[in-house]
Amino acid sequence: MFDVVIIGAGFSGLQAAYTAQQAGLSVAVIEARDRVGGKVWSVPLASGRGCVELGAAWINDSLQPRIWAYAERFGLKVVKQRLEGRAVMQENPEARFEFPFGITPDFTPEEKRNLEYIRDHIQAESLKPGLPSVEDDDVSLDQYVRRLGALPQTIKMVNLWAQVMHGVESTEESAAWFIDYCRRNRGLLAIRADDSSGGQYMRFQDGAQSVANRIASLIGESNIHLSSPVVSIQNDKSYVSITTADGRAFTARKCILSIPSTMYRELNISPQLSQPVQAVTNGTVLGDYNKAIVCYDRPWWRDHGFNGYFASYSGPVILARDTSVDERRHFSLTCFVNGERGREWSKLYPHERRAVVLKQIAKIFKADENSEAFRPIEVFDQIWKHERFSRGALAPITKLGHLTRYDSVYGKPVGNLHFVGTEYSPEWKGYMEGALCSGEIGAQEVISAIRKGQAAKL
Numbered sequence: 001m002f003d004v005v006i007i008g009a010g011f012s013g014l015q016a017a018y019t020a021q022q023a024g025l026s027v028a029v030i031e032a033r034d035r036v037g038g039k040v041w042s043v044p045l046a047s048g049r050g051c052v053e054l055g056a057a058w059i060n061d062s063l064q065p066r067i068w069a070y071a072e073r074f075g076l077k078v079v080k081q082r083l084e085g086r087a088v089m090q091e092n093p094e095a096r097f098e099f100p101f102g103i104t105p106d107f108t109p110e111e112k113r114n115l116e117y118i119r120d121h122i123q124a125e126s127l128k129p130g131l132p133s134v135e136d137d138d139v140s141l142d143q144y145v146r147r148l149g150a151l152p153q154t155i156k157m158v159n160l161w162a163q164v165m166h167g168v169e170s171t172e173e174s175a176a177w178f179i180d181y182c183r184r185n186r187g188l189l190a191i192r193a194d195d196s197s198g199g200q201y202m203r204f205q206d207g208a209q210s211v212a213n214r215i216a217s218l219i220g221e222s223n224i225h226l227s228s229p230v231v232s233i234q235n236d237k238s239y240v241s242i243t244t245a246d247g248r249a250f251t252a253r254k255c256i257l258s259i260p261s262t263m264y265r266e267l268n269i270s271p272q273l274s275q276p277v278q279a280v281t282n283g284t285v286l287g288d289y290n291k292a293i294v295c296y297d298r299p300w301w302r303d304h305g306f307n308g309y310f311a312s313y314s315g316p317v318i319l320a321r322d323t324s325v326d327e328r329r330h331f332s333l334t335c336f337v338n339g340e341r342g343r344e345w346s347k348l349y350p351h352e353r354r355a356v357v358l359k360q361i362a363k364i365f366k367a368d369e370n371s372e373a374f375r376p377i378e379v380f381d382q383i384w385k386h387e388r389f390s391r392g393a394l395a396p397i398t399k400l401g402h403l404t405r406y407d408s409v410y411g412k413p414v415g416n417l418h419f420v421g422t423e424y425s426p427e428w429k430g431y432m433e434g435a436l437c438s439g440e441i442g443a444q445e446v447i448s449a450i451r452k453g454q455a456a457k458l
C-alpha cells in the first residue's frame with residue numbers, strides 16, 4: 001500500500017507528489033496521458049528552432065516564487081516579453097487602429113474615461129481581502145459592469161477580458177468569480193500586464209514543459225504511471241483504492257485528485273461525493289481557450305513598427321502576442337481564439353481555421369495578399385475542448401451563485417480523498433504558479449492527516 005496516490009501529473013499533481021515524497025511518504029502518480037505536464041505542453045518545431053507552447057507559457061520571476069524557484073534550480077533560460085512597438089485594436093472586421101503598446105487604446109475621451117473608471121473599480125475590488133459578496137455572485141460580470149454604468153465600448157472590453165482570461169463571455173461567469181480570480185492573482189492590472197508587474201512577463205526558451213519533466217525526474221519516473229486513465233476511486237474509511245482503465249488497482253492511505261473539478265463526474269467515485277460537493281463540481285465549466293501559433297522565417301511585423309500584440313472584438317483571434325525567441329531564430333505570433341469565437345472556430349476544418357487566422361493577421365498588420373503574412377513556415381492550432389483529459393481551459397469556473405454558496409465544501413477533503421488543481425489556489429489561480437501552490441497545500445493536508453493518524457495509534 002502507498003501512503004498517497006496522486007491522480008494526474010499536471011503541475012498540481014507533480015508538486016503534490018514531490019512535496020509528499022520530500023516529507024518521507026511513498027507516492028504513486030497515475031496519469032492518463034503518455035506525458036506529464038497536463039495543460040502545459042511544449043511541442044518541438046520541425047524547423048529545429050525551439051518549440052511552441054500549446055498550453056501555458058508566461059511566468060513572472062518576482063511575483064510567482066514557486067515556478068521561478070524551479071526555473072533557477074533547473075537552470076532554465078527565459079525570454080522577456082517584447083514591449084516595443086505599436087499595438088493594434090480591431091473594433092470590427094473592417095475597422096482597426098494603432099496605439100502605443102501598454103496603454104488604454106485611443107477610444108473617444110468619454111469612452112476612455114468610462115473604461116478607466118470600470119477598470120479602476122474592478123482593480124480596487126480586486127485588492128480587497130476575502131470572498132466577494134453573494135449579491136455579486138448572483139449576477140454575471142456583464143450585468144455587473146452595466147449596473148456600474150459601462151458604455152458599449154467598455155462592455156466590449158470587459159467581454160474581451162473574460163474571453164482572454166477565462167475562455168468565456170462576460171455573460172457566462174459571475175462578477176464574484178471574476179473579482180475573486182483577480183483577488184487571488186494580485187489584481188486585474190497584474191493579470192493584464194506584460195511587463196515586470198504582470199503575469200505575461202517571461203517565457204521559457206525551451207518550453208514550460210521542461211519544468212514538468214524535471215519535477216517528474218525528481219519524483220522518479222518509476223513512481224509515475226503514464227497512459228493510465230483512472231476510472232474509479234473507492235474512498236474507504238481507512239484506505240483508498242484506485243482502478244485504471246486497463247484494470248490495474250492501486251491502494252493507498254490517501255488519494256490526491258488533481259484533475260479539473262468539471263471532470264470528477266466522469267470518475268466512478270464511491271461512496272458518492274456529498275450533494276453539495278456534486279452540485280458545485282458538476283456545475284463548473286471549462287472555457288473555450290484555444291491557440292493558433294503561426295511561425296515565420298522572420299518577424300516581418302516588426303519592420304513596420306508593430307509590437308505583434310493585437311486585440312479584436314470581431315475575431316476569430318481575440319488577442320495575439322509576439323512569442324518569438326530571437327536567439328533561436330524562432331519568430332511566432334501566438335493567437336488566442338477564445339470564448340464564443342473559439343467555439344465557432346473549433347468547428348471549422350483545420351485548413352479553414354488556418355486560413356481565417358492568416359487573413360486576420362494580414363488585415364491587422366496591413367499586409368497584402370502576396371506578403372510574408374501568408375507564408376508561415378509552421379502553423380499549430382490547439383483546441384483544448386477537444387482534449388479528452390482536459391476538456392477545455394483555463395480553469396473550471398463555478399456556476400452563478402455557487403462560489404459563495406459552496407465555499408465551505410469546494411476543494412475540501414472528503415474522507416481520504418483530497419483535491420488539488422490550479423482552480424483551488426489562493427495565489428495565481430488559473431496559472432502554473434497556482435497549480436504548484438495548490439499541489440503544495442494538498443500534500444500538506446495529507447502529510448498532517450497521516451501524521452495525526454500515526455500519533456493517534458501510539
Ligand SMILES: Cc1cc2nc3c(=O)[nH]c(=O)nc-3n(C[C@H](O)[C@H](O)[C@H](O)COP(=O)(O)OP(=O)(O)OC[C@H]3O[C@@H](n4cnc5c(N)ncnc54)[C@H](O)[C@@H]3O)c2cc1C
Nearest residue numbers: 008010011012032038039056057058230393422430431432
Ligand atoms: C492555452 C493555455 C494557455 C495558458 N497560459 C498560461 C500562462 O501563460 N501562464 C500560466 O501560468 N498558466 C497558463 N495556463 C494555465 C496552466 O496551464 C494551468 O493553470 C496549469 O497547467 C493547470 O495545472 P493543473 O495541475 O491544475 O491541471 P492540469 O494541467 O489539467 O492537470 C491535470 C492532469 O490530470 C490528468 N488527468 C485527467 N483525467 C485523468 C484521469 N482520468 N486519470 C488520470 N489522469 C487524468 C491530465 O492528463 C493532466 O495531466 C494556460 C493554459 C492553457 C490551456
